[in-house]
Amino acid sequence: MRTEVAPAREAVGGIRLAALAKTFQSPQGPVRAVRGIDLDIAPGETVALLGPNGAGKSTTIEMLLGLTRPDAGTVSVFGLPPEGAVDAGTVGAMLQTGSLIRDLSVRELVTMIASLYPEPLEVDDALELAGIASLAGRRTQKLSGGETQRTRFAVAIVADPELLVLDEPTVAMDVESRRAFWTAMRAFVAREKTVVFATHYLEEADAYADRVVLMATGAIVADGPPTEIKAMVGSRRIRATLPGADRALLAALPGVTEVDLRGEAIVLICSDSDAALRALLDASPAVRDIEVTGAGLEEAFVQLTHEEPAAEAA
Amino acid sequence: MSSTYLRLELLRMFRNRRFFIFSLGFPIVLYYLIAGPNKGNDDLGGSGISAPVYYMIGLVAFGAMTAVLSAGARISAERSTGWNRQLRITPLTTREYFRTKVLTGYAAACATIVVMYVAGATLGVSLPALDWIEMTGLILVGLVPFAAGAIAMGHLVPVDSIGPAMGGTTAILAFLGGTWFPITGDGVFATVAKLLPSYWLVQASHVGLGGAAWGRTGWLVVAAWTVGMTALAFRAYRRDTNRV
Numbered sequence A: 001m002r003t004e005v006a007p008a009r010e011a012v013g014g015i016r017l018a019a020l021a022k023t024f025q026s027p028q029g030p031v032r033a034v035r036g037i038d039l040d041i042a043p044g045e046t047v048a049l050l051g052p053n054g055a056g057k058s059t060t061i062e063m064l065l066g067l068t069r070p071d072a073g074t075v076s077v078f079g080l081p082p083e084g085a086v087d088a089g090t091v092g093a094m095l096q097t098g099s100l101i102r103d104l105s106v107r108e109l110v111t112m113i114a115s116l117y118p119e120p121l122e123v124d125d126a127l128e129l130a131g132i133a134s135l136a137g138r139r140t141q142k143l144s145g146g147e148t149q150r151t152r153f154a155v156a157i158v159a160d161p162e163l164l165v166l167d168e169p170t171v172a173m174d175v176e177s178r179r180a181f182w183t184a185m186r187a188f189v190a191r192e193k194t195v196v197f198a199t200h201y202l203e204e205a206d207a208y209a210d211r212v213v214l215m216a217t218g219a220i221v222a223d224g225p226p227t228e229i230k231a232m233v234g235s236r237r238i239r240a241t242l243p244g245a246d247r248a249l250l251a252a253l254p255g256v257t258e259v260d261l262r263g264e265a266i267v268l269i270c271s272d273s274d275a276a277l278r279a280l281l282d283a284s285p286a287v288r289d290i291e292v293t294g295a296g297l298e299e300a301f302v303q304l305t306h307e308e309p310a311a312e313a314a
Numbered sequence B: 001m002s003s004t005y006l007r008l009e010l011l012r013m014f015r016n017r018r019f020f021i022f023s024l025g026f027p028i029v030l031y032y033l034i035a036g037p038n039k040g041n042d043d044l045g046g047s048g049i050s051a052p053v054y055y056m057i058g059l060v061a062f063g064a065m066t067a068v069l070s071a072g073a074r075i076s077a078e079r080s081t082g083w084n085r086q087l088r089i090t091p092l093t094t095r096e097y098f099r100t101k102v103l104t105g106y107a108a109a110c111a112t113i114v115v116m117y118v119a120g121a122t123l124g125v126s127l128p129a130l131d132w133i134e135m136t137g138l139i140l141v142g143l144v145p146f147a148a149g150a151i152a153m154g155h156l157v158p159v160d161s162i163g164p165a166m167g168g169t170t171a172i173l174a175f176l177g178g179t180w181f182p183i184t185g186d187g188v189f190a191t192v193a194k195l196l197p198s199y200w201l202v203q204a205s206h207v208g209l210g211g212a213a214w215g216r217t218g219w220l221v222v223a224a225w226t227v228g229m230t231a232l233a234f235r236a237y238r239r240d241t242n243r244v
Helices: A007-012 A057-065 A082-087 A106-114 A123-129 A145-157 A175-189 A202-208 A226-233 A247-251 A273-283 A297-307 A309-313 B003-015 B017-038 B051-081 B083-088 B094-122 B129-142 B144-156 B159-177 B188-193 B197-209 B215-242
Strands: A015-026 A029-041 A046-050 A072-077 A091-094 A163-167 A194-199 A211-216 A219-224 A236-241 A256-262 A265-270 A288-294
Touching (some): A015 A057, A029 A057, A029 A072, A046 A057, A046 A202, A046 A226, A057 A072, A057 A082, A057 A091, A057 A163, A057 A194, A082 A091, A091 A145, A106 B003, A123 A145, A123 A175, A145 A163, A145 A175, A163 A175, A175 A194, A175 A202, A194 A202, A202 A226, A211 A226, A219 A226, A236 A273, A247 A256, A273 A288, B003 B094, B017 B051, B017 B094, B051 B083, B051 B094, B051 B129, B051 B144, B051 B159, B051 B197, B094 B129, B094 B144, B129 B144, B129 B197, B144 B159, B144 B215, B159 B188, B159 B197, B197 B215
Parallel strands (some): A046 A194, A046 A211, A091 A163, A163 A194
Antiparallel strands (some): A015 A029, A015 A072, A256 A265
């Protein structure tokens, strides 16, 4: 759907981060937040920056927006430096932190931001897209957490930006708000926009991105379609009770990568828990108390970064 | 560029209860408390000015200083909530942002001036039209260093201490500037007072006495504070936005 890019937009290029690096000084010594990353994003792509806290996602986004100056490397947004792209009104963003100013209604606030851009959306359209048309008259200080986030989303999209950047937009949202948020997001992306969003939820990256860039400790450790990334970090854990389990037999089950036996309890780390579970039930009808859980994403990241020291050398 | 931005900022200010209390309510109440009982005093403390006129301008100085400096409080608040970062990723220029904040502060100051003039009239203050105009002009010029100072403070002072910082600054400047009693003579106190921008705000009340209310010293002091505060505001802003 979004692979068909209009020629006019292709002419000005997409987004290019080249050898981008940033080090912060902290009392414990320098922290290398971003260690020389290269990333090209084509117009119309929806890219997720996936990684645990401290991976460098926010710093990368701040440099992409021109809020933080890189120590080394360059950023180009549709052929312009970030400040140029911001001045041209082609960028909209929802930053990770930030509340709204008070004493305005939601409509007034979005109107205020719209007035700063050369070609904004109609305010009512932006409110509609963000799913907050019914809140238009409410004062910003009286919004719930999820409503605030969706108002911030309206603030980001009212510019009608070519590039939309979202830094962990659903953090601190409940499940329902999260779903409403992504519905709003989909409605906007349908307008052929380039989107970069940071998240530490694998499910969000998988469900809403065309491409996932996996970051850890300031470097890109993987970059590919969501299915590929999911296979790398999306391992699941099957726990069950199985008296007299045979380690070799369990290890041979399809989709199982690791077996752990603790008395009658078995723990299987799986790359494909569905296949593993079917085979397990066929092979051992005595199995009971079955639990399937996602393995910790943080663990998966640590493992990946340790396995790929080459990425650190960048 | 964007009159909508200014209009909505003004709307926000007039919706805020604190504005009415501190910029309008306080000066009026204090005015009636101080000038009311001295209504018949035609030469307050040897200043040559009647008490109602003197305190009218004294409290205009106090209220307008508060109003203009409150722009700094708004900047500080927007920095702490991250709203200024949201604005930095819009095409709004820094110049436009500061202009809007300063104009908002000036609008509040004008409201104070009008309200205090009306209060003055109720205590029998009556001046020739030209005096009213000249007085108002001097006050608006005298507020310029405060506008620059507000921007500087907005970037230097964190939001949790900006209230006391602004309140303290206003109180000291009002006291040393002569809001509460006329400063006369050539003592150390008077010498120090004459170096403060607040003194010259209060001094605007002297328009009716013949001759210039400010004189060369007044213009020089106000100009020096304007230059100094503008430089400080510029540096504070640069330091703030260059920070990580």
